[in-house]
Amino acid sequence: MTKAEIVNEIAKETGLDKVSILKTVESFMENVKSSLEKGDNVYLRGFGSFIVKQRAQKTARNISKNTTIVIPAHKIPAFKPAKTFFESVK
Known part of the structure; x- marks a missing residue:
């Protein structure tokens, strides 16, 4: 939609x-x-929460160049549905 x-x-x-x-x-x-x-979370009762998640630093591989790169720690937006909302979709 x-x-x-x-x-x-x-x-x-x-x-x-x-x-x-x-x-x-x-x-x-x-x-x-x-x-x-x-950095503030948004909570909507009965619907869900818009939250900020912290991703840890990790190493990854660039297969085409056969090198290792470091992905720094960063924040990402996420949505966590409320239990009632989750159950109604399920």
């Missing part, structure tokens, strides 16, 4: 105009992104 399809579904269910719904959805996504950039 795309962002446009989400906006259309919300507009059908609520009767609100699509422009204000689009602004709300985009504002939500920007707030989640900015929170994760700062």
Whole structure:
């Protein structure tokens, strides 16, 4: 489902105009992104959590050049669904 399809579904269910719904959805996504950039997690009860995970440093191999490279430790965004959400999809 795309962002446009989400906006259309919300507009059908609520009767609100699509422009204000689009602004709300985009504002939500920007707030989640900015929170994760700062290192803060976002918790939505009954839906899930947007969290920042720490990946450890590791070594990897470049097969084409037959060399070993070091991948430094870094952070990645992740989503962990709530138990009720996970069970309903399952």
